[in-house]
Amino acid sequence: MRFSKAYIPTTKEAPKDAQLPSHIYLSRAGFVSQVAAGLYNFLPLGKRVLRKIETIINEEMAVCDAQEVDLSFVTPAELWEESGRIEKFGKELLRFRDRKENLFVLGPTHEEMMVNIVRNRVTSYKQLPLNLYQIKTKFRDEARPRFGLMRGREFVMKDGYSFHASTEDLDREFDAMEAAYKRILERLGLEFRIVEADSGAIGGTGSKELMVLAGSGEDTLAVCDTCEYGANVEAARRAQRTDIPEAPSADFARFRTPNIKSIDDLSNFFHVDPYYTLKAVVQRAVYIEGSELVCFFVRGCDELQEVKARNSIGAIDLVDATEAELIEIGLVPGFMGPLDQDKIRIVMDNDTKNATSMICGANEADYHFVGVDLSVMHEAHFADLASVQEGDGCPHCNGKILHTKGIEVGHIFKLGTVYSAPLKAEFLDENGRAQPFIMGTYGMGVSRLVAAVIEQHHDEKGCIWTPATAPYLVNIMVSNIKEESHMAYAEELYATLQKNGTEVILDDRKERFGFKMSDAELIGFPFTIIIGKELDNGSVQIMIRATREIITVDASEVISKIGELCK
RNA sequence: CGGGGUGUAGCUCAGUAUGGUUAGAGUACUUGGUUUGGGACCAAGGGGCCGAAGGUUCGAGUCCUUUCACCCCGACCA
Incomplete structure (x- = not known):
């Protein structure tokens, strides 16, 4: 072309x-x-x-x-x-x-x-x-x-x-x-x-x-x-956690926690790692017919993964429940726990199965339970709910997740x-x-x-096509088309490359050097052969788009050089 | 579908607050000349239903109403 x-x-x-x-x-x-x-x-x-x-x-x-x-x-x-x-x-x-x-x-x-x-x-x-x-x-x-x-x-x-x-x-x-x-x-x-x-x-x-x-x-x-x-x-x-923080020692008790609602507050209040707290996330689960409120529990250090949560109950959609909806059915926002409550369907993360020394809401304003042994919940619905975080263990090897x-x-x-x-x-x-x-x-x-x-492949100048995706592999750029010997050489090179099946374009526009170079970089041909004043010394240059490096090669070797660069 | 934003020259945008000659710039384009290794310079040109419809007004790109399109955040996404 x-x-x-x-x-x-x-x-x-x-x-x-x-x-x-x-x-x-x-x-x-x-x-x-x-x-x-x-x-x-x-x-x-x-x-x-x-x-x-x-x-x-x-x-x-x-x-x-x-x-x-x-x-x-x-x-x-x-x-x-x-x-x-x-x-x-x-x-x-x-x-x-x-x-x-x-x-x-x-x-x-x-x-x-x-x-x-x-x-x-x-x-x-x-x-x-x-x-x-x-x-x-x-x-x-x-x-x-x-x-x-x-x-x-x-x-x-x-x-x-x-x-x-x-x-x-x-x-x-x-x-x-x-x-x-x-x-x-x-x-x-x-x-x-x-x-x-x-x-x-x-x-x-x-x-x-x-x-x-x-x-x-x-x-x-x-x-x-x-x-x-x-x-x-x-x-x-993710792999089962191995670096488990030291467990707080406490017997089961109902503890007064005035206005302590978030996981951060809770963990600071008791000086325990969030790992030992239980996070409650209430969602309205939407099914093909009807909807219901569902409370998902994960460890305080984890986040609920919405798609996993949705899959665990076969819902079409989950939407955040409002505080008003919780209060309406008798729940206490900020103090919800899985124990002793029958007001809402619950799903618990697999990682909370048989967890001990836990702190969770007591379903009563300003109170939490401490020293909870979740093995009492063995009949609850458990599922993989937690979002895998950076630094978690790989499920297949000893590596870390990024x-x-x-x-x-x-x-x-x-x-x-x-x-x-x-x-x-x-x-x-x-x-x-x-x-x-x-x-x-x-x-x-x-x-x-x-x-x-x-x-994946661009820089501030434009596109950088990979050889397999480039619209043309090679761009032959004639610096000044008025130089007849340059143009003649370019035509010859163009014909040769076409004959050997290379996808090649000949930039024979009556434009200045900088204009054509900018276009070559913007379009992102993998290789631009620059034919210009170097030709008087028997050389041409190849601009390698990926690096924008310009190499000078003997005019007679340019085709073999391109072949070499493609490897 | 909820929230926000933008529509003016091929493209990127001024101008809209406070209505008032013939609606501007840069770029692109045309012609002539000079230039020729990193988006050149000089000169002369062409190019607009100011998104659309209705209204207010002596007068609307500018004010009001309606509507359409496009973009962003979110919801959604085999």
């Missing part, structure tokens, strides 16, 4: 709405432009990056014998009614009617459609397993799209679905997909972590998220500083029969019995990956 003919509208200023580096630089460098909230146009450079990522995904899927399909974007609403998701998805599902008044939706994900194309066609265990995927635009009418390409309403996703006759076979395919996804991200040149994730209300197992590590990520990850363990904090586990931020670019998930059963997608097993398909699902956010590359 010749730059002079390319449509690459770069700008000095970022759109005022852009906050994230990926949004700012992708806009400024002319990769994308915004159309409306959460909707973006991909301009030529952006489209090239998308296609490069798609190509890598296709290649790795081919290795796994996964087959690409292309399902219709507009899907009949009946399918969604059949699976029961039309209500669950709510307003995120964009619906509309055609001229015959039939209701349709724009596909936000394609489980239903994919199940639909195999049901009644794949009818025998002999036809399994099967792994089908597509790379396609999805639409979710998000309440609040933001962060540029990171969270759009319309986005490109690779969504794959596998069908199996047994859970063992699903496990095998799941591992193969995890390995393939890992290879994809490695090839893209991204630093990432595969983490354990929350399975959500749908159930299923083996939920794993692929997280590109970047400070602007929306998800908090708990990762081990020693081993490979990593998990979304929503699902993170927190880091990640961008979720992939999510793989064992669905089991969650969709195949309600949609009656069945095959006959060896015994001639009808069984629903056992399914896995494998998603990867392709347009989000474009943004993720830049979130």
Whole structure:
């Protein structure tokens, strides 16, 4: 491509709405432009990056014998009614009617459609397993799209679905997909972590998220500083605590604690570590039908993890309870404890099981119990409720947990029969019995990956594309196109690179050196070959974008040098 | 969906408090000239329904009402 003919509208200023580096630089460098909230146009450079990522995904899927399909974007609403998701998805599902008044939706994900194309066609265990995927635009009418390409309403996703006759076979395919996804991200040149994730209300197992590590990520990850363990904090586990503070010695007693309500106050008042106090968090749990107040207890040194709490009782949502709601049912805010109270459902963190020497509220204003032995609560509902904190022990090794931020670019998930059963997608097993398909699902956010590359690879000058994601690997920049010998050399180099299959752009614009260099840095080509006055000495220069280092090489060796730098 | 903010030239923004010639700047664009290794300089130009609708007024970018869009925080997010 010749730059002079390319449509690459770069700008000095970022759109005022852009906050994230990926949004700012992708806009400024002319990769994308915004159309409306959460909707973006991909301009030529952006489209090239998308296609490069798609190509890598296709290649790795081919290795796994996964087959690409292309399902219709507009899907009949009946399918969604059949699976029961039309209500669950709510307003995120964009619906509309055609001229015959039939209701349709724009596909936000394609489980239903994919199940639909195999049901009644794949009818025998002999036809399994099967792994089908597509790379396609999805639409979710998000309440609040933001962060540029990171969270759009319309986005490109690779969504794959596998069908199996047994859970063992699903496990095998799941591992193969995890390995393939890992290879994809490695090839893209991204630093990432595969983490354990929350399975959500749908159930299923083996939920794993692929997280590109970047400070602007929306998800908090708990990762081990020693081993490979990593998990979304929503699902993170930790080792049993070993550095247990010295226990306070006190016999069981009811103790007057005037106006001592918070964990801090309590721990100062009794001079005990918060580890020995019990924190009560009351939430209104919302279910499909109705709601109730639930009190969660964790140790004073811990925080309640909301997703874990929600999962522990199968609620759809938790909202903070107000003091008025507590008082109404006869609870005493600031002095709540699990003992001797039957006014509210309680759930206790696993770490409080059989805990001794505890201090907890006495369910009476200005009184706490001390010296509590929680083994009396052995019939209570225990669950993992506490949020894993930095410094906690890794559940797999002796390492320590650290927190880091990640961008979720992939999510793989064992669905089991969650969709195949309600949609009656069945095959006959060896015994001639009808069984629903056992399914896995494998998603990867392709347009989000474009943004993720830049979130992880940029500097104050602009984008820094990795070789696998760059719109062009090499930019040949002619310092002054009026120098005929320089231009002739550049043309020759351009032709040679094109012939050997290098993705190359020739910056033949009638612009000054500084202007073209700034564009090269903003767009972020991995290598810019500068052809200018050095050519009179038989040399050219290569600017390595990642470091902005400029090296001088003999004009005859420039191609082999580029090859060397790519390694 | 709750709270906050912003809509004026392709882009980034002044101007709105206190209504008053022909609505400005920078940048980008066009033409001519000079320059040519880090976003050049000089000169001359083109470009606006001041988000939309209604109202108040002799007069509205500016005041009032309604509405739409976009952004931020939160809720939500296979």
